[in-house]
Amino acid sequence: MKRRHGVLLFVIVSLSFCLFQVVYVLFTASNDCKCMLNVVQVFLSTCSKHGVSPFLVDPDVLEGWQEFHFKHESKAGLVVADDGIQHFCNRKMVTFAVLATEWPSATQKWNMKLLLRDFKELSFLWTNTTGPHPRLWRVTDLVKQEPSPYHFVFWQASLALHLVIFYSRGQESYMWHAPTDLQLFREYNLAHPAVQPVEEQGRTHVHFPLTAGTYERFDLTTIVVHDILFHSPRDVASFLSQQRASRFLECDAKSARQFYEKYPNQVSDDELEFLVQARQLLALGKSVMENVGIRFWLSSGTCLGWFRQCNLIPYSRDVDFGVWIKDYDERLVQAMLDRGLTLKHRFGKVSDGFELSFVYFGLKLDLFFFYEESDHMWNGGTQAKSGKKFKYTFPKFTLCWTELVGVRVRVPCETLSYIQANYGRNWAEPVRHWDWKSSPSNVREVGTWPEREWPEVIQVFS
Structure with missing residues (x-):
């Protein structure tokens, strides 16, 4: 009997202690x-x-x-x-x-x-x-x-x-x-x-x-x-x-000034007009992409201009966007047309080497679609007259925000490796004559589109 009372007392004391701990924790x-x-x-x-x-x-x-x-x-x-x-x-x-x-x-x-x-x-x-x-x-x-x-x-x-x-x-x-x-x-x-x-x-x-x-x-x-x-x-x-997704990268203004000191910024009237129109095209392209709900980033020469000289490159003559192929939306083309852009060409397939190019008052807006592999990213290119296919390989990257000519846009966070992949270690030197098929450091030819597929994969509109 005494043993039973002892066990009961132990249980009561234990429960009281646990209750005390709970009350103490709640009070604290x-x-x-x-x-x-x-x-x-x-x-x-x-x-x-x-x-x-x-x-x-x-x-x-x-x-x-x-x-x-x-x-x-x-x-x-x-x-x-x-x-x-x-x-x-x-x-x-x-x-x-x-x-x-x-x-x-x-x-x-x-x-x-x-x-x-x-x-x-x-x-x-x-x-x-x-x-x-x-x-x-x-x-x-x-x-x-x-x-x-x-x-x-x-x-x-x-x-x-x-x-x-x-x-x-x-x-x-x-x-x-x-x-x-x-x-x-x-x-x-x-x-x-x-x-x-x-x-x-x-x-x-x-x-x-x-x-x-x-x-x-x-x-x-x-x-x-x-x-x-x-x-x-x-x-x-x-x-x-x-x-x-708020991370912001500031352009290196000091390095940009050093670039202009080494390569004085002698801009012709035509190039000055391009800078004004390209800024408008950048803002317009951003507006359309965001309205459709598609993420994009500055790519190719537009990204190089931001990284190297905190500006658009006046002799580049186009604006370049990178887009994840997984984000592509079929409504995009019509949305661009509705805002006054003209479809210039449509190359490749959504499953392989897809790219779109639009024109706005004589300026090109190129959209390069990127595919993700286990250890790298890539985008494709197509030569219209021959059907040759090209592939541009990049190390993996993430996206950050920045500002270019007053417009809030994305760029690869790992910008230097992205630029070096495309333009090599001499990316800081201006090159006015650029061949998209051979000049990039990361390009290689990967075959030819079968002629039976040309009507689908090589569409030139203007």
Whole structure:
């Protein structure tokens, strides 16, 4: 009997201990959530006092918010969340962004001083990084300019808020932010050695991309969570999709100037006219491709011009796009025709060596379709008069965003290897006479189309 009572007592004690652990974990997590939310609330209200409206861009929190079941939408248009506090639990850092037009600039030093004074009075510490204004990136080392803010880290106790400054760039006014320098977080790490350093795993506490990034403009909405007003992207799924593919590469303006110093830019009237029209064709081609939902990147001479001289090559006489064959959509040709382009030729098959060429007021827009193999990429070429087939091989690459003549476009992230594959190690030397069948370093002849297939694989329209 005593033994049975002993076993029963042991079970009761064990269950009590387990219950205590559960309550303790829940209590601790709840306190962690509330602590972070309190820091966020103070931060947001202080910014609001100075006319600054940060919006949430932290991918982890936003991904959780996609699962919200909203209670109702008030008359003021504010979305009241049924849930959301748990996404701030066990977090040491949350990332917000703000438009550069709202954040005090270098010419508004008094406003910045007042804002930072208020943060100091609220026991916040902070550090920040700065750099040249993105609209002046071409002349960074030529013109003296006040540094522009890029990133801030504000922290109170061991809880930190990462603030990213979003700038407007290009003729399309797309949004851009600078890369995140991990040195930005060193002071925070030194102040809190118990917190695992950011540098150890790169994204331990910084969940926002570390590279420079770019986004199409997006609308914001307001969400109420735990009586706190949060601004966030209205279409969270679209924003996160952009964020995952947001990496931005800046053209090397210094190398471009060195190129022009070595090869003075003597542009004829015809070449000047080409540059103006090619910019229009680039923007038009981009518009059509995006409307159909097809990704593309700068390829061949257009990519070389961006990489080597931060511009179009004035004597190239065409604009070149690369496209994944898996992204091809049969609606593309008609979409181009509807926007005033004329189909010049259609070579190859969708399954082999496909390419399209359009003409717009005398300028060519060439679309080269790329096929992916296990260890390389390739695109094809066809000689119309002989039916000969050619293959251009490239090392594998991924896509990044950049800007060319004010237009936001993609380029291969591994640009140098892409350029060297096509133009060899002497790619930096201008070549005015180029034979697409023999000049490229990566071209080889791979046979001839059977004559019975010529009506399908060799279609010349103008």
